[in-house]
Amino acid sequence: xxxxxxxxxxxxxxxxxxxxxxxxxxxxxxxxxxxxxxxxxxxxxxxxxxxxxxxxxxxxxxxxxxxxxxxxxxxxxxxxxxxxxxxxxxxxxxxxxxxxxxxxxxxxxxxxxxxxxxxxxxxxxxxxxxxxxxxxxxxxxxxxxxxxxxxxxxxxxxxxxxxxxxxxxxxxxxxxxxxxxxxxxxxxxxxxxxxxxxxxxxxxxxxxxxxxxxxxxxxxxxxxxxxxxxxxxxxxxxxxxxxxxxxxxxxxxxxxxxxxxxxxxxxxxxxxxxxxxxxxxxxxxxxxxxxxxxxxxxxxxxxxxxxxxxxxxxxxxxxxxxxxxxxxxxxxxxxxxxxxxxxxxxxxxxxxxxxxxxxxxxxxxxxxxxxxxxxxxxxxxxxxxxxxxxxxxxxxxxxxxxxxxxxxxxxxxxxxxxxxxxxxxxx
Numbered sequence: 508x509x510x511x512x513x514x515x516x517x518x519x520x521x522x523x524x525x526x527x528x529x530x531x532x533x534x535x536x537x538x539x540x541x542x543x544x545x546x547x548x549x550x551x552x553x554x555x556x557x558x559x560x561x562x563x564x565x566x567x568x569x570x571x572x573x574x575x576x577x578x579x580x581x582x583x584x585x586x587x588x589x590x591x592x593x594x595x596x597x598x599x600x601x602x603x604x605x606x607x608x609x610x611x612x613x614x615x616x617x618x619x620x621x622x623x624x625x626x627x628x629x630x631x632x633x634x635x636x637x638x639x640x641x642x643x644x645x646x647x648x649x650x651x652x653x654x655x656x657x658x659x660x661x662x663x664x665x666x667x668x669x670x671x672x673x674x675x676x677x678x679x680x681x682x683x684x685x686x687x688x689x690x691x692x693x694x695x696x697x698x699x700x701x702x703x704x705x706x707x708x709x710x711x712x713x714x715x716x717x718x719x720x721x722x723x724x725x726x727x728x729x730x731x732x733x734x735x736x737x738x739x740x741x742x743x744x745x746x747x748x749x750x751x752x753x754x755x756x757x758x759x760x761x762x763x764x765x766x767x768x769x770x771x772x773x774x775x776x777x778x779x780x781x782x783x784x785x786x787x788x789x790x791x792x793x794x795x796x797x798x799x800x801x802x803x804x805x806x807x808x809x810x811x812x813x814x815x816x817x818x819x820x821x822x823x824x825x826x827x828x829x830x831x832x833x834x835x836x837x838x839x840x841x842x843x844x845x846x847x848x849x850x851x852x853x854x855x856x857x858x859x860x861x862x863x864x865x866x867x868x869x870x871x872x873x874x875x876x877x878x879x880x881x882x883x884x885x886x887x888x889x890x891x892x893x894x895x896x897x898x899x900x901x902x903x904x905x906x907x908x909x910x911x912x913x914x915x916x917x918x919x920x921x922x923x924x925x926x927x928x929x930x931x932x933x934x
Contacts, residue, residue: 542566542568542575542577543563543566543575543577543599544563545563545564545565545566546562546563547562547563547599548560548561548562548563548600549561549562549563549577549579549597549598549599549600550597550598550600551579551581551592551596551597551598552592552596552597553581558598559581559582559583559584560581560582560583560600561579561580561581561582561597562579562580562582563577563578563579564577564578564579564580564589564657564658565577565578565657565658566578569593572593574593574594574595575593575594576591576592576593576594577591577592577593577594577597578590578591578657578658578659579591579592579597585837586674586675586754587674587675587752587754589658589659590659655676656675656676656678657676658676659673659674659675659676660676660677660679660684660685661673661677661679661684661685661686661687661688661689661751662687662688663687663688663689664688664689664690664691664748664751665688665689665690665691665702665705666691666693666748666802667693667779669802669804671802671803671804672803673751673752674751674752674754674803675750675751675752675753675754676750677747677748677750677751678747678750679698679747682700683698683700686700690702690704690705691705691744691748692705692708692709692712692714693777693779693780694712694714694715694716694717694777694778695712695714695718695741695744696741696744696745696748697712697744698744698747715776715777715778716729716731716771716773716777716778717731717733717741717769717771717778717780718731718733718737718738718741719731719732719733719734719737719738719767719769720732721924722768722923722924722925723817723918723922723923723924723925724773724922725918725919725922727772727773727774728770728771728772728773728813728916729770729771729772729773729778730768730769730770730771730817731768731769731771731778732766732767732768732925733745733766733767733768733769734766734767735762735763735764735765735766735767735785736762736763739762739763742762742765742767743760743762745767745769745783746760746762749783749798749800752800752802752803753798753800753836754836755834755836756798764787764788764789765785765786765787765788765797766785766786766787766788766928767783767784767785767786768783768784768785768786768814768817768818769782769783770782770783770810770813770814770817780802781801781802781805781810782799782800782801782802782805782810782811782814783799783800783814784796784797784798784799784800784814784815784817784818785797785798785799786818786821787832788928788930789930792830792832793827793828793829793830793874794829794830794831794832795818795819795821795822795829795830795831795872796815796818796829796831796832797831797832798832799811799814799815799831799839799842801814806838809915809916811838811842812842812845812846812849813916813917813918815842815843815846816846816917816918817918817923818831819871819872819873820918820920820923821923821925821927822872823872823920824923824925824926824927825927827872828868828869828872828873828874828875829872829873829874830873830874830876830877831843843877844881844884847873847877847878847881848881848884848885848907849908850871850873851867851871851873851878851881851882852885852904852907852908853908854867854870854871855887855897855899855904856901856904856905856908859901862897864878864879864882864895864897879895882895882897885907887899887903
């Protein structure tokens with residue numbers, strides 16, 4: 508399945524129109540023996556049939572086609588839409604309608620390669636935890652890591668009955684890291700280079716659901732708690748899979764301090780993962796969620812909000828307020844802000860009279876700072892005499908709720924079978 512199925516196809520007529528535009532404009536086609544350097548600004552033909560401004564990130568030479576290919580980032584789009592294009596589809600531009608003088612770079616075979624040992628040193632850095640003192644070696648590793656992850660290394664994966672386009676770089680082991688397509692077992696998440704290897708593996712794999720304890724079941728929806736220490740390989744495979752769709756994720760191998768909550772849709776063939784979130788076993792900052800992902804085939808179907816809702820139901824059972832670890836991805840921030848908005852508006856609609864932010868936090872387990880920022884974004888909070896005052900009329904609440912999509916499914920707290928994790932508990 509492609510994450511860009513909703514985009515229009517480029518037809519021949521639109522290509523023809525753009526070629527005419529190029530002859531009249533300040534664009535000049537490429538036909539050269541040497542590649543453009545990284546950082547060169549160009550325009551590239553996109554899938555909508557129009558040329559968009561982009562930056563060259565990397566290049567390589569296709570020996571079969573005898574053409575240079577460029578990995579580019581479109582200035583107006585998210586990095587998940589970065590892609591390889593051939594020199595036939597790009598044009599040089601300049602502000603003065605002149606051809607840009609391009610710099611010649613060495614042949615791509617001379618490029619640096621990230622070794623497995625360097626990957627592991629960097630990859631074992633936990634979820635965005637700041638390093639207090641960086642020496643020269645760590646700084647060099649950080650810079651090299653950033654350079655390497657600019658270019659998407661895997662194009663697609665096959666997971667269950669879905670073929671999914673990857674969005675970002677993921678540090679799979681070197682043997683697998685530069686395969687155009689990876690084949691994954693949807694139950695144990697083992698990754699393979701060939702379809703026939705996957706077929707043989709499926710005949711032997713005994714798993715039909717994530718390892719760990721099933722702590723929630725409501726109709727066909729199930730959630731499993733997986734301990735990163737007890738099921739290390741599975742959780743590492745899960746993190747490598749997640750990195751294909753998360754830009755800023757840095758946890759790959761150091762999974763032991765985390766619990767993973769995997770949401771599945773279950774049928775007679777097993778429990779099929781739709782998404783997950785991870786959570787620190789012991790968070791001094793009261794983080795109730797470290798990383799969250801809904802797989803692309805299941806996005807825009809409400810699973811993200813269900814995962815967020817479940818994380819707060821666990822916080823309620825722990826008897827404390829929680830907040831997600833920062834920074835959130837762009838999609839993660841949208842999901843959390845939408846969840847907070849719905850929950851707070853429902854609380855304000857049901858409870859008339861005086862209601863403090865602290866009261867709302869105790870009822871919802873949402874941190875006070877998240878409540879304040881959400882109410883401010885809705886224009887429902889005023890600051891008066893050193894205090895935040897909730898100022899809202901019932902009609903305003905109803906208007907806001909009407910603009911929000913109705914969640915058809917919700918987490919039933921009575922269906923949760925779970926006890927808070929204790930560090931001294933030898934589960």
